[in-house]
Amino acid sequence: MEPLGSEETAPLDRELTSRTIRLTAAPDQRVALATAETPRTFWAAPGEATVVGSGSATTIRADGRDRFQAVQDAARELFSAGDVHAGALAARPRLFGGFSFHDEHASAGPWGGYPRAKFDLPRTQLTYTDDGTWLTVNAVDTDAERVERRLDAEVERLRSISSPDAGGGPPGIVDRTRTTSEANWRRSVTAATDRIAAGELRKVVLAQALRVTLARPLLLSDTLSRLGERYPDCYRFLIEPDDGAGGFFGATPERLVGRHGRTVETGALAGTTGRGETPEEDEWLAAELLADEKNVHEHELVADAVRTQLEPYAASIRAGERAIRRLATVQHIETPITAELADDVHVLELVEALHPTPAVGGLPPKEALRTIRDTEPFERGWYAAPVGWFDAAGYGSFAVAIRSAVARDDTATLxxxxxxxxxxxxxxxxxxxxxxxxxxxxALE
Known part of the structure; x- marks a missing residue:
């Protein structure tokens, strides 16, 4: 279907129709994703339902500097009128997608098909909850009878694939290409610390990109399943371009923001060390991390900035106890932060206010972003940018797209x-x- 947004969002005058049914038998999540239509969507987050999206009933895109507001305006029009029977709150129609890291992002190279903002309303949505699995069919400018026929047909199709097949192994890597040499990296870090010493910066996040050539085609459904086994408490996501040629995927430990009702949940995740070979070594490394002046300083910069960015919207803000977040290969310092909104604020407004956090950008923000642009010899694209979902009420959940890669053909860029x-x-x-x-x-080797 036609996109809903572009540089400027035009009036829509289009109606959303949605129908939902609870399934008595549902395919395995991996198989559901493997057999879905392109563009496919996958979202799995701690404490949330897992969603597999198939196809796109409609797409919202925005390429202007007001991209956050443009997406919000287009979505408000989409959801303003419709015939929606959700059946369950978790199965309600939702828009899934994300934004580029930089405002001036170019949709080229490995980022072809990823504009500065893109959100899909899945044509078919499978929602896996603790209470069961729901099938939702969405359409725009289609009568209810036609949608209900599609719902019946999709139930029959899913019944035929309800027994999961055996998953494949990793594709394997045959070649690696770094965008940044060790010598150039040293020069970049030294230049950044010189600017910090001169008072021009307080912190900047510098990244690298690693392009790998795969031995055989990448099955993203299997890759996300493997990531789920090792990182069950992370935010796993897949967002495909319209042509389904590859996809942007990851398993990120970092939440950007979640909003339900007037409650907002976010946090600070900064400061890193490795995992130990034994529980005792693990504890020693964690204690060393919490006592390390450099890592604690970096963490406090992020936590203070998140609280400052939330203050204009919040009636109250509470920070939880600083703790260690353990993942399979690393440990981080984490501080949960919760706020109660003073007014009804759309989650995208909060996303715009918080992105980029100092955990992926730096301080002061404008100077840090300029340094990143001047230093990194590659396009960040959607890396370290907001990815997630939102609904008609303005509720939603967004993660920071780190621990991620974009794949196309036989290559993946990490x-x-x-x-x-x-x-x-x-x-x-x-x-x-x-x-x-x-x-x-x-997950690839």
Whole structure:
């Protein structure tokens, strides 16, 4: 169907029709994703329903500098009139997608098909909850009878694939190409710390990109399943371009923001160390991380900035206890932050206010973004940008798209970054970047 938004969003005068049914038998999530139509969507998050989206009933795109507002305006028009029978709150129609990291992002190279903002309303949506699985069929400018026939047909199709087949192994990697040499990395980090010492910056996050050539075609459904086994408490996502040629995927530990009712949940995730070989070594590394001046300083910069960015919208803000977040290959310092909104604020307004957090950008924000643009020899695209979903009420959930890669044909480009502060050591930061590649590399090798 035609996109709903572009540089300027035009009036729509189009009606959404949606029907939902609870399934008595549902296919395995991996198989559902493998057999879905393009563009496919996948979203799995801690404490949330898992959604597999198939095809697109309609797409919202925005390429202007007001992209956050343009998407919000187009979505408001889409949801303003319709014939929606959701059946369950989790199965309600939702828009899934994300934004580019930089406002001036170019949709080219591995990022072909990824504009500055893109959200799909899945044509068919499978929602997996603790209470069961729901099938939702969405359409725009289609009568209810036709949608109900499609719902019946989809139930029959899903019944035929309800027994999962055996998943394939990783595709394997035959070649690797770095965009940043170790020598250039040292120069970049030293230049950044010099600017920090001169008072021009407080922190900047510099990233690297690693392009790998795969031994055989990448099955994203299997890759996300493997990531789920190792990183069940992370935000796993897949967002495909319209032609379904590859996709942007990842398993990120970092929530950007979630909103339900007047409650907003976010947090600070910054400061990293590795995992130990034994529980005792794990605990020792965690204690060392919490006592490390560089990592604690980096973490406090992020936590303070998140609270400051939320203050204009919040009636109250509460920070939880600082703790260690353990993942399969790394440990992070994490501080949960919760706010109660003073007014009814759309989740996209909060996304715009919080992006980019100092955990992926830096401080001051404009100077950090300029430094990133001047330093990194590759296009970040949607890496470290907001990805997630929102609904007609303005509720939603967004993650920061780190521990991610964009795949196309027989290649995948992986991204990883580290926060540079006054006492950062280039060699230690290089090692940390390599550690952060591991989640995706392990799923591909």
């Amino acid at each position: 991204f990883a970054g580290v926060g540079i502060v006054a006492d950062s050591d280039p060699d230690r930061e290089w090692d940390e970047v390599q550690l952060k590649y591991r989640p995706i590399l392990d």
